[in-house]
Amino acid sequence: MxxxxxxxxxxxxxxxSEVLSAEVLIDQLAGLGIAVTAEDVRRDFLGRSFPTVAASIRTRFARDLPADFESTYRSRLLARFEAGxxxxxxxxxxxxxxxxxxxxxxxxxxxxxxxxxxxxxxxxxxxxxxxxxxxxxxxxxxxxxxxxxxxxxxxxxxxxxxxxxxxxxxxxxxxxxxxxxxxxxxxxxxxxxxxxxxxxxxxxxxxxxxxxxxxxxx
Structure with a gap:
């Protein structure tokens, strides 16, 4: 066909871009005391929208995320994109x-x-x-x-x-x-x-x- x-x-x-994205997310979560690995990101988050990823994090770690978590992530990621x-x-x-x-x-x-x-x-x-x-x-x-x-x-x-x-x-x-x-x-x-x-x-x-x-x- x-x-x-x-x-x-x-x-x-x-x-x-996925390595850059994972690095930014892992670093931002670490700042909140939430530890995830590159394998966690690849297995659980790859290919999914950020709201879905954030909801998964909240459920998995039983934690609320800051109100500016998504906007901060996006701005940090775009800065990484600009550089590399x-x-x-x-x-x-x-x-x-x-x-x-x-x-x-x-x-x-x-x-x-x-x-x-x-x-x-x-x-x-x-x-x-x-x-x-x-x-x-x-x-x-x-x-x-x-x-x-x-x-x-x-x-x-x-x-x-x-x-x-x-x-x-x-x-x-x-x-x-x-x-x-x-x-x-x-x-x-x-x-x-x-x-x-x-x-x-x-x-x-x-x-x-x-x-x-x-x-x-x-």
Missing amino acids: RVDLIIFDCDGVIAD LAATPGFPAMLAALDRPVCVATSSSPPRVARTLSLLGLTDRFGPHVFTASQVARGKPAPDLFLFAADRMGTPPAHALVIEDSAAGLEAARAAGMRVVHYTGGAHLAGLPGDPDAPGLACWSAFPALLARLGAGR
Whole structure:
């Protein structure tokens, strides 16, 4: 079946940002006396919206968080992005060569994804085709965001291909009836196994061949 639309997650797929995000969150929680590890973040929070992450922290540690916890986290994270954010290796060149519609569907907030794409020089490439969890009732792992993105792009779910790095994102794509590729080339997944039930992709230079194998003829 042909692929008429490629939907990219942002953090960990387009932007090699998940290690930075984890470091900021771990440091901020440590200041409150809450200890989490990078593995905790990867296992429990990867691919989920920040309100979902914050709710999970409150439940897990039976602690209220300061009223400014989210805003402080976002400002600290954007400062880290300004200093050290990069695209995943080879992504801009791969994207420039794609011959079909693309969009972004992310759990990140609109300001965060907008700044991310700006820092990476990709704002114009995606244009208005950037969709966030703030636009749907349920974030990943529910299918709502991917279904919303496909609808806005005018593409049936069966003809969309999702590129995701997180378990929540992979689950959401499958629930939406879309094909999925597990991208493992981000620094946060180095040395870890891929999803056994999804085609894996560790290097963007291999994506055109993978796309062809997935029956991407138009």
